[in-house]
Amino acid sequence: xxxxxxxxxxxxxxxxxxxxxxxxxxxxxxxxxxxxxxxxxxxxxxxxxxxxxxxxxxxxxxxxxxxxxxxxxxxxxxxxxxxxxxxxxxxxxxxxxxxxxxxxxxxxxxxxxxxxxxxxxxxxxxxxxxxxxxxxxxxxxxxxxxxxxxxxxxxxxxxxxxxxxxxxxxxxxxxxxxxxxxxxxxxxxxxxxxxxxxxxxxxxxxxxxxxxxxxxxxxxxxxxxxxxxxxxxxxxxxxxxxxxxxxxxxxxxxxxxxxxxxxxxxxxxxxxxxxxxxxxxxxxxxxxxxxxxxxxxxxxxxxxxxxxxxxx
Amino acid sequence: xxxxxxxxxxxxxxxxxxxxxxxxxxxxxxxxxxxxxxxxxxxxxxxxxxxxxxxxxxxxxxxxxxxxxxxxxxxxxxxxxxxxxxxxxxxxxxxxxxxxxxxxxxxxxxxxxxxxxxxxxxxxxxxxxxxxxxxxxxxxxxxxxxxxxxxxxxxxxxxxxxxxxxxxxxxxxxxxxxxxxxxxxxxxxxxxxxxxxxxxxxxxxxxxxxxxxxxxxxxxxxxxxxxxxxxxxxxxxxxxxxxxxxxxxxxxxxxxxxxxxxxxxxxxxxxxxxxxxxxxxxxxxxxxxxxxxxxxxxxxxxxx
Numbered sequence: 001x002x003x004x005x006x007x008x009x010x011x012x013x014x015x016x017x018x019x020x021x022x023x024x025x026x027x028x029x030x031x032x033x034x035x036x037x038x039x040x041x042x043x044x045x046x047x048x049x050x051x052x053x054x055x056x057x058x059x060x061x062x063x064x065x066x067x068x069x070x071x072x073x074x075x076x077x078x079x080x081x082x083x084x085x086x087x088x089x090x091x092x093x094x095x096x097x098x099x100x101x102x103x104x105x106x107x108x109x110x111x112x113x114x115x116x117x118x119x120x121x122x123x124x125x126x127x128x129x130x131x132x133x134x135x136x137x138x139x140x141x142x143x144x145x146x147x148x149x150x151x152x153x154x155x156x157x158x159x160x161x162x163x164x165x166x167x168x169x170x171x172x173x174x175x176x177x178x179x180x181x182x183x184x185x186x187x188x189x190x191x192x193x194x195x196x197x198x199x200x201x202x203x204x205x206x207x208x209x210x211x212x213x214x215x216x217x218x219x220x221x222x223x224x225x226x227x228x229x230x231x232x233x234x235x236x237x238x239x240x241x242x243x244x245x246x247x248x249x250x251x252x253x254x255x256x257x258x259x260x261x262x263x264x265x266x267x268x269x270x271x272x273x274x275x276x277x278x279x280x281x282x283x284x285x286x287x288x289x290x291x292x293x294x295x296x297x298x299x300x301x302x303x304x305x306x307x308x309x310x311x312x
Numbered sequence: 313x314x315x316x317x318x319x320x321x322x323x324x325x326x327x328x329x330x331x332x333x334x335x336x337x338x339x340x341x342x343x344x345x346x347x348x349x350x351x352x353x354x355x356x357x358x359x360x361x362x363x364x365x366x367x368x369x370x371x372x373x374x375x376x377x378x379x380x381x382x383x384x385x386x387x388x389x390x391x392x393x394x395x396x397x398x399x400x401x402x403x404x405x406x407x408x409x410x411x412x413x414x415x416x417x418x419x420x421x422x423x424x425x426x427x428x429x430x431x432x433x434x435x436x437x438x439x440x441x442x443x444x445x446x447x448x449x450x451x452x453x454x455x456x457x458x459x460x461x462x463x464x465x466x467x468x469x470x471x472x473x474x475x476x477x478x479x480x481x482x483x484x485x486x487x488x489x490x491x492x493x494x495x496x497x498x499x500x501x502x503x504x505x506x507x508x509x510x511x512x513x514x515x516x517x518x519x520x521x522x523x524x525x526x527x528x529x530x531x532x533x534x535x536x537x538x539x540x541x542x543x544x545x546x547x548x549x550x551x552x553x554x555x556x557x558x559x560x561x562x563x564x565x566x567x568x569x570x571x572x573x574x575x576x577x578x579x580x581x582x583x584x585x586x587x588x589x590x591x592x593x594x595x596x597x598x599x600x601x602x603x604x605x606x607x608x609x610x611x612x613x614x615x616x
Contacts, residue, residue, distance in 0.1 A: 292436050
């Protein structure tokens with residue numbers, strides 16, 4: 001190998017050999033340049049009062065007005081609180097339930113049953129948000145909804161319009177998210193559990209350890225590093241909400257905004273409904289900057305625990 | 313999943329039954345919401361009017377589906393757009409990303425570090441929704457064109473990293489070197505050695521893309537108003553929006569206006585039928601490709 005390389009280097013410079021590599025990377029680099037880097041220039045809109053007819057660079061500059069408006073209103077606080085708190089609950093609950101599900105599935109004696117059940121549990125992951133929203137509507141609709149039927153069966157009030165009641169929504173959103181995501185998250189833990197050597201369990205069994213003890217002292221400790229890393233990674237993304245969930249399932253209902261508006265839906269509504277481009281960009285920039293800082297911090301922590309799993 | 317389970321160490325038969333029953337009930341509860349939608353799509357409008365949404369309507373009918381088959385040119389169009397979006401974007405993007413991954417896998421390539429940094433930064437920081445929207449609409453002229461489905465989603469660095477992991481783990485370095493000694497250029501190595509050898513990697517990323525594209529409703533919502541170019545999932549959000557519109561504006565609209573909107577709108581069972589035919593292809597397909605999703609997820613989470 002070295003010999004041929006040396007020979008070739010005599011004939012033509014190294015970079016000529018590398019031309020095909022540059023060509024192969026080119027389409028990808030162009031995509032990133034156009035669709036990831038060019039929009040970053042557009043972030044200047046956060047400091048402008050954008051007039052679409054004038055374009056990005058000729059619109060009047062307003063300094064930090066967009067940010068002042070955002071942070072002086074209660075909006076910034078509400079959307080930040082909602083984004084972070086929902087994500088925190090989603091992350092912790094999802095991990096707990098996914099590990100539990102993986103533990104239970106791995107104990108089933110019939111592998112065939114376990115496999116079939118796993119296939120069913122990951123099904124909701126493959127549904128799109130509009131479909132999930134319609135499924136939710138089948139339950140929550142005031143006139144025909146199934147939930148009102150259950151409530152009435154237990155003697156509760158009839159015909160509650162769930163899309164007008166603020167209180168139950170945090171619970172509804174958590175239930176929908178767990179239903180959609182837990183089965184899928186369990187996949188990773190199932191794979192990890194199957195990778196644990198059987199010898200540990202055999203030794204434990206000979207020492208008379210019960211199944212619960214085995215889970216507690218063998219399985220969970222083995223999953224610990226993975227759980228920690230997934231947890232920290234998830235915390236790195238805590239500033240990014242799931243737009244599909246918060247937009248489609250509550251059907252973008254204004255009454256529910258105090259508990260359903262997150263940064264992502266706020267940016268969308270500021271842009272698409274209010275056409276306040278400057279403000280929408282400012283809120284997006286706020287999200288990007290804080291999100292970036294959080295990724296850096298979480299990655300730093302991960303690289304301390306398990307350098308192999310660090311992003312950089 | 314554990315291949316070698318130890319018979320002695322498995323849970324007692326009694327516990328096994330209890331656990332099986334518990335998990336089976338959970339699984340039934342897990343599919344029940346979707347079953348409800350399927351049942352509503354098969355309920356007659358009179359039983360919906362009397363009973364509301366139930367799992368066991370008094371009258372079953374396939375009239376909603378027959379109606380859609382007869383009048384659903386828009387649905388047929390939605391299918392066409394969704395399939396074209398899914399296929400074209402997935403194929404092109406696999407091509408772009410696998411070439412990029414091949415470059416990332418070349419340990420001796422001088423510019424590799426610079427290219428990685430350039431691409432990696434896009435994972436950390438983004439311009440966000442508004443600048444992308446303005447760029448795509450005002451400067452690239454992709455509003456109401458099919459191209460909006462194809463180009464912006466071509467490249468994901470994260471997927472490239474997973475693809476690179478597939479290349480480096482399934483194709484030994486010595487194979488590349490042998491090919492180079494035989495005088496094969498990079499393009500030849502990529503097409504004749506790499507592509508055929510890492511089908512599993514392409515399948516994994518490709519399937520993630522297929523599901524993502526099929527389920528993408530937001531691109532259509534943001535950039536498409538032309539009915540002919542509206543994907544199925546965007547159509548679903550439009551239908552839901554028009555219901556909300558009537559609800560919220562019922563006081564301001566007169567009866568004729570409401571009637572006009574209602575006439576345009578599919579009946580309750582038809583709405584659910586549209587939902588069912590939107591998800592059906594994915595739901596029938598995913599069990600067969602489950603192994604690739606598992607593979608992609610475990611590689612992604614371990615070597616991300």
